Amino acid sequence: MVRTVSTPIREIVAFETQAGTPQEAMIACPFEDLLFGGARGGGKTYGMLGDWLSHQDLYGANAKGVFFRKTYDELEQVQEFAQKIFPLVGAVYRTQKRTWFFPNGAMLKMRILERDEDATKYQGHEYTWICFEELTNWPSPKPVDKLRACLRSGAGVPCFFRATANPGGVGHNWVKARYVDPSPPMRPFFDPEQNVTRIYIPATLDDNPLLTKNDPNYWKRVEASVGGDKELLRAWRYGDWDIVAGGMLDDLFRREIHIIVPFQIPYSWYVDRTFDWGSSAPFSVNWWAESDGTIAPNGITYPRGTMFAIQEWYGWNGKPNEGCKLLAHEIADGIVEREHQGILLNLTINDGAADTQIWDSDPIISISIADEMLERGVGWIKADKKPGSRKQGWQRLRRFLKAAHKFPMEEPGLFIFNNCTHWIRTVPVLPRSDKDRDDVDFKSEDHSGDSTRYRLSYAIPPAGSYETGVPG
Ligand SMILES: Nc1ncnc2c1ncn2[C@@H]1O[C@H](COP(=O)(O)OP(=O)(O)OP(=O)(O)O)[C@@H](O)[C@H]1O
Ligand SMILES: [Mg+2]
Known part of the structure; x- marks a missing residue:
């Protein structure tokens, strides 16, 4: 023409x-x-x-x-x-x-x-x-x-x-x-x-x-x-669109399934927090509840090991992927303060996994971020950082998200309380790396995602998942 x-x-x-x-x-x-x-x-x-x-x-x-x-x-x-x-x-x-x-x-x-x-x-x-x-x-x-x-x-x-x-x-x-x-x-x-x-x-x-x-x-x-x-x-x-490509999770994440209205956590459930450290990049503190199989206040009985992201503190300056540069003791104080109010009040909160780099000592004052936070009453265990742990972590996250698709569920899944806005903003859209399509792009805003990976490495895995890595 x-x-x-x-x-x-x-x-x-x-x-x-x-x-x-x-x-x-x-x-x-x-x-x-x-x-x-x-x-x-x-x-x-x-x-x-x-x-x-x-x-x-x-x-x-x-x-x-x-x-x-x-x-x-x-x-x-x-x-x-x-x-x-x-x-x-x-x-x-x-x-x-x-x-x-x-x-x-x-x-x-x-x-x-x-x-x-x-x-x-x-x-x-x-x-x-x-x-x-x-x-x-x-x-x-x-x-x-x-x-x-x-x-x-x-x-x-x-x-x-x-x-x-x-x-x-x-x-x-x-x-x-x-x-x-x-x-x-x-x-x-x-x-x-x-x-x-x-x-x-x-x-x-x-x-x-x-x-x-x-x-x-x-x-x-x-x-x-x-x-x-x-x-x-x-x-x-x-022009074949049926390839595994695109985001790490967006084929599995469903807003209408995974995001839920918060409920009071039953006292028998295990609660802890995980931490991805950042200063000029954001940090992410995430609180988790793990179901022990007893009925939840919303009337649903989730399989034992089902994970709930119940609260978060995202340290950013209001711009995507930019941190707020808080010092270690300020973050620790903020955590303690948050654990004495709202949904976390009166819960027993255990120390969960954190990025291992917080144990690196500052060469001048020879004290690490982990030490400084412990002095303020906030302890951590070391996240699984073994070679391959990143890819295994994303794979686990995919399995937890997928398990939540079935109703009634047969295996432990993952749910996010709707107050965890930064998790919801950043994790579902995590992009795959161009260099390694089983990993997430390092440059992406992956802090809530990393914190989630740390937690899932010692959660009860859905069937077919990787071995449970015990944080040491
Ligand atoms: N209508 C046209 N008239 C003349 N040449 C054309 C026309 N359409 C396409 N071409 C030729 O085909 C080449 C490729 O077209 P085009 O760059 O539009 O394809 P594309 O699908 O955008 O490719 P890519 O996937 O590499 O971006 C052009 O450089 C041009 O030489
Ligand atoms: Mg083109």
Whole structure:
């Protein structure tokens, strides 16, 4: 299909879709929310630029678009393509405004959205076309949904949300659940929760004959980029979303199952606390109750060994992954204070596991964080830090979460009281590491996750779990 784009001065062919390809179907698609791609080299990026050209051509000065990538370098690649196509219709890029201006008055902002909280900057903006390239690069849909709220037009122009993605990024699971699982490809479906019609249009390398012709080495470069991960390579070649990828837990964590209303802990249950130390990074103190199989005040009898995160203290400065730099004795005093009020009042609270680095002595005053806290009445046992313990810990956490899916439960599971807001904010979205997909990305906000791992290493394991590691 040849799409002609009219400008006040001339009529130019700026963009030609490859006839009969998914790219053509995508640009003609009338539905508001569309995911395009699912494989490498299917013509996703080009397709999106073509879709915008079509949109601005139809709606002129009323067409307001914004194109997002996660990082600056990635956006640069898109810009390279845009520089080839957009000037052909007379569009000009103003670097300071990071925006393409079209002769008919349409404009397209080119933006990065690196941190979730950057999305709030767009509150009150109005766009008729929003594109997120490589949607699985975003660990959660939160910033995406904040932006979707900006999709509106005072001029009555139809508004579109467009995204591209390949399987396997940190956002693999939520993107798959949103676009791929509900309906077969090319079949639109209505999402009543977000009141929108969605469609997934797949495209693979086979749908882009121009690429194989013009760049015969493309696939070799893709192969080199996966570091031997054959499963990921297959997914990228054929658009297979059924791979184990994405977040460490988001395929198992279910808000409606795992987050529960707090109840008074029965006195016969074992209660303790765990600690992941941090100063410039956050620390996390988590209090746990372990069911002994007696009935809980909410009327449910949980299997013996079921774990409940009942309270937390997250030492941050209000910004994700930034600590509040409290000193050891201040943290200890804060813990004691918290154990004398609220849900913890009158419970026997045992010393649980903490990150072993708190036993390292300060070379100048030769006292460790653990010593200092013990002086204030807060003791710890050493967390299991043996080689492989991280991966085993995540695996255990997955099993505990999964066990809670069954009702009635057969094995001990894990539940989170709804007051543990930082656990709820950070743990379900823990991303897998690019280097080792069985481990969590070290750079992520993993402090509540680590503290949870420490506790589960000496909990009663669900069947098939690893051996119980006894903290020494
Ligand atoms: N409509 C088109 N007209 C001309 N060339 C095209 C068109 N669509 C795709 N191509 C060619 O195919 C190449 C790959 O397309 P594109 O970069 O859009 O694919 P992609 O799915 O985004 O790839 P990746 O997964 O690597 O990001 C482009 O560099 C371009 O050479
Ligand atoms: Mg691309």
